[in-house]
Amino acid sequence: xxxxxxxxxxxxxxxxxxxxxxxxxxxxxxxxxxxxxxxxxxxxxxxxxxxxxxxxxxxxxxxxxxxxxxxxxxxxxxxxxxxxxxxxxxxxxxxxxxxxxxxxxxxxxxxxxxxxxxxxxxxxxxxxxxxxxxxxxxxxxxxxxxxxxxxxxxxxxxxxxxxxxxxxxxxxxxxxxxxxxxxxxxxxxxxxxxxxxxxxxxxxxxxxxxxxxxxxxxxxxxxxxxxxxxxxxxxxxxxxxxxxxxxxxxxxxxxxxxxxxxxxxxxxxxxxxxxxxxxxxxxxxxxxxxxxxxxxxxxxxxxxxxxxxxxxxxxxxxxxxxxxxxxxxxxxxxxxxxxxxxxxxxxxxxxxxxxxxxxxxxxxxxxx
Amino acid sequence: xxxxxxxxxxxxxxxxxxxxxxxxxxxxxxxxxxxxxxxxxxxxxxxxxxxxxxxxxxxxxxxxxxxxxxxxxxxxxxxxxxxxxxxxxxxxxxxxxxxxxxxxxxxxxxxxxxxxxxxxxxxxxxxxxxxxxxxxxxxxxxxxxxxxxxxxxxxxxxxxxxxxxxxxxxxxxxxxxxxxxxxxxxxxxxxxxxxxxxxxxxxxxxxxxxxxxxxxxxxxxxxxxxxxxxxxxxxxxxxxxxxxxxxxxxxxxxxxxxxxxxxxxxxxxxxxxxxxxxxxxxxxxxxxxxxxxxxxxxxx
Numbered sequence: 001x002x003x004x005x006x007x008x009x010x011x012x013x014x015x016x017x018x019x020x021x022x023x024x025x026x027x028x029x030x031x032x033x034x035x036x037x038x039x040x041x042x043x044x045x046x047x048x049x050x051x052x053x054x055x056x057x058x059x060x061x062x063x064x065x066x067x068x069x070x071x072x073x074x075x076x077x078x079x080x081x082x083x084x085x086x087x088x089x090x091x092x093x094x095x096x097x098x099x100x101x102x103x104x105x106x107x108x109x110x111x112x113x114x115x116x117x118x119x120x121x122x123x124x125x126x127x128x129x130x131x132x133x134x135x136x137x138x139x140x141x142x143x144x145x146x147x148x149x150x151x152x153x154x155x156x157x158x159x160x161x162x163x164x165x166x167x168x169x170x171x172x173x174x175x176x177x178x179x180x181x182x183x184x185x186x187x188x189x190x191x192x193x194x195x196x197x198x199x200x201x202x203x204x205x206x207x208x209x210x211x212x213x214x215x216x217x218x219x220x221x222x223x224x225x226x227x228x229x230x231x232x233x234x235x236x237x238x239x240x241x242x243x244x245x246x247x248x249x250x251x252x253x254x255x256x257x258x259x260x261x262x263x264x265x266x267x268x269x270x271x272x273x274x275x276x277x278x279x280x281x282x283x284x285x286x287x288x289x290x291x292x293x294x295x296x297x298x299x300x301x302x303x304x305x306x307x308x309x310x311x312x313x314x315x316x317x318x319x320x321x322x323x324x325x326x327x328x329x330x331x332x333x334x335x336x337x338x339x340x341x342x343x344x345x346x347x348x349x350x351x352x353x354x355x356x357x358x359x360x361x362x363x364x365x366x367x368x
Numbered sequence: 369x370x371x372x373x374x375x376x377x378x379x380x381x382x383x384x385x386x387x388x389x390x391x392x393x394x395x396x397x398x399x400x401x402x403x404x405x406x407x408x409x410x411x412x413x414x415x416x417x418x419x420x421x422x423x424x425x426x427x428x429x430x431x432x433x434x435x436x437x438x439x440x441x442x443x444x445x446x447x448x449x450x451x452x453x454x455x456x457x458x459x460x461x462x463x464x465x466x467x468x469x470x471x472x473x474x475x476x477x478x479x480x481x482x483x484x485x486x487x488x489x490x491x492x493x494x495x496x497x498x499x500x501x502x503x504x505x506x507x508x509x510x511x512x513x514x515x516x517x518x519x520x521x522x523x524x525x526x527x528x529x530x531x532x533x534x535x536x537x538x539x540x541x542x543x544x545x546x547x548x549x550x551x552x553x554x555x556x557x558x559x560x561x562x563x564x565x566x567x568x569x570x571x572x573x574x575x576x577x578x579x580x581x582x583x584x585x586x587x588x589x590x591x592x593x594x595x596x597x598x599x600x601x602x603x604x605x606x607x608x609x610x611x612x613x614x615x616x617x618x619x620x621x622x623x624x625x626x627x628x629x630x631x632x633x634x635x636x637x638x639x640x641x642x643x644x645x646x647x648x649x650x651x652x653x654x655x656x657x658x659x660x661x662x663x664x665x666x667x668x
Contacts, residue, residue, distance in 0.1 A: 005450075012418045012422075013418070013485075013486070013490060018489075114472065161653050165652055165653075168401050168468060168469070168472050169656065171401075171469070172401065172603065172648065176645035176649050177645075177649070179641070187639060337488065338488070340480055340483070340484045341485060344478065344483075347480070348477040351463060351473050355467075
């Protein structure tokens with residue numbers, strides 16, 4: 001029934017033949033799903049066993065996990081000696097997205113505030129560096145504090161009025177902010193060169209050593225990623241992090257406990273925007289070119305997907321989410337066209353079947 | 369010049385109002401921002417083009433133009449309503465008791481899915497709606513109003529009056545208002561909530577389909593991403609008028625259309641799309657209830 005219904009809906013868009021194909025595919029999927037759910041308990045048991053083995057719950061000792069972690073780190077450090085430039089390129093991209101996703105995770109995952117305009121802060125960081133570098137000839141390290149600081153301040157300023165709103169309205173206001181930022185970048189021709197973008201941004205240097213070479217840049221990104229992981233982890237387990245979680249779980253209850261909810265939400269916004277600014281500056285330095293096209297709403301959604309896919313609030317989950325969503329389309333070039341389609345369907349399926357994400361922590365909920 | 373922009377604004381505004389009604393009704397009942405509602409409008413525009421092309425291909429258009437146009441409109445509305453219905457069943461119904469942000473994220477997913485679905489099946493280039501109305505109209509001093517513009521404004525007004533009647537006077541309308549007030553109580557007095565929600569989605573999608581068709585005829589061009597921006601604008605209209613209120617959606621839509629066309633010609637055309645966002649943000653910050661809405665209290 002369902003498959004017939006869907007095929008009829010599909011019919012006008014691609015004609016009879018495609019609709020028949022869709023009918024066959026959906027029927028097979030639904031039938032096998034029905035068959036599977038008959039053996040639900042056994043299958044579920046196997047999946048759970050495999051999953052727990054993968055996650056290492058109880059199977060690996062603390063020591064083994066630590067060793068594994070250091071091995072991974074070592075592998076990441078020696079990576080440039082073994083792989084081609086193309087892989088380094090992808091790895092740098094992954095790194096930038098990991099920083100972004102971790103930043104958004106602070107806002108959405110820790111504090112439970114849906115921010116759909118996250119890309120605005122990313123854009124702000126990138127454009128700040130691009131402008132300071134091309135107009136005032138400031139180097140990466142001098143411009144970086146401005147990039148990061150400006151993004152954080154913008155996050156703070158947006159949050160001051162916006163936080164008076166409830167969850168879904170807040171999401172829409174942040175979305176509006178993101179779109180306005182992009183429109184300004186697109187139309188303020190005298191400053192941002194409009195849709196042409198800014199080119200000729202220079203690479204960062206350390207003691208007159210240019211990091212333009214891919215492998216050097218890789219180390220720079222790796223260091224920033226490690227810094228992000230380290231700092232967000234520390235903050236998460238600090239007093240501020242606890243306050244965020246308390247607010248996310250129940251704002252009214254937490255404010256009765258004496259937590260100044262507005263203040264901590266402001267911190268969350270500014271702190272998240274801080275990382276977006278960092279990622280933006282790194283992105284501008286890597287590409288040596290910025291244009292409004294890189295900062296669309298879809299980019300915000302992509303980062304949000306990374307956070308949700310991996311598991312809201314879980315740092316390792318989010319990193320994995322960024323890995324998956326950057327690497328998959330890179331590896332399977334042919335499916336690039338279908339990337340957004342799958343992403344959309346994936347969001348729905350995740351929300352329906354596994355709202356805590358693939359590797360989500362326990363007890364993380366999407367309240368606000 | 370001013371009057372001309374006024375008429376353009378009214379035309380645009382009545383389209384926004386029609387889409388805004390869908391947002392408003394769904395929000396009134398489910399407290400969900402149906403992010404994918406704009407895509408239904410886009411589907412409506414595409415379906416109109418597809419069906420009209422189909423009727424042209426089988427020769428009906430040449431034989432009897434009004435009949436084929438009528439069939440196109442009816443079929444598009446039916447299909448869009450079915451899309452709306454299916455969307456609710458797949459993406460929102462399982463999340464009815466989930467935390468508030470889950471259905472919103474799911475709605476974003478549906479929106480992206482539908483956009484790319486149309487892009488992949490129909491191509492990424494602009495689609496042309498055949499010129500059947502031409503530019504016929506009447507001239508009044510320096511102001512021109514085409515028949516199509518008049519048609520759009522009148523159709524929207526009639527549909528809104530009918531909807532108001534439906535919600536106020538019929539049995540189903542009463543049930544809808546009851547569910548909007550309190551779902552549990554409505555269920556206790558024997559109202560089938562699932563049916564009411566489905567009907568809401570069907571009506572909202574039907575209205576969006578009409579809006580999509582009219583825009584396709586008006587501009588003559590459609591693209592797979594028109595739904596996103598139109599959706600945001602219609603949402604702004606709904607919020608402006610007070611979300612959940614039918615009269616508010618009407619007024620909000622027309623106001624927004626006027627602001628856009630007047631602002632576009634007197635202030636800056638480049639930032640035309642930004643006006644909606646600015647209005648939205650200002651309204652939400654100053655008077656979140658909108659012009660006709662009432663302030664909401666958060667319950668513990």
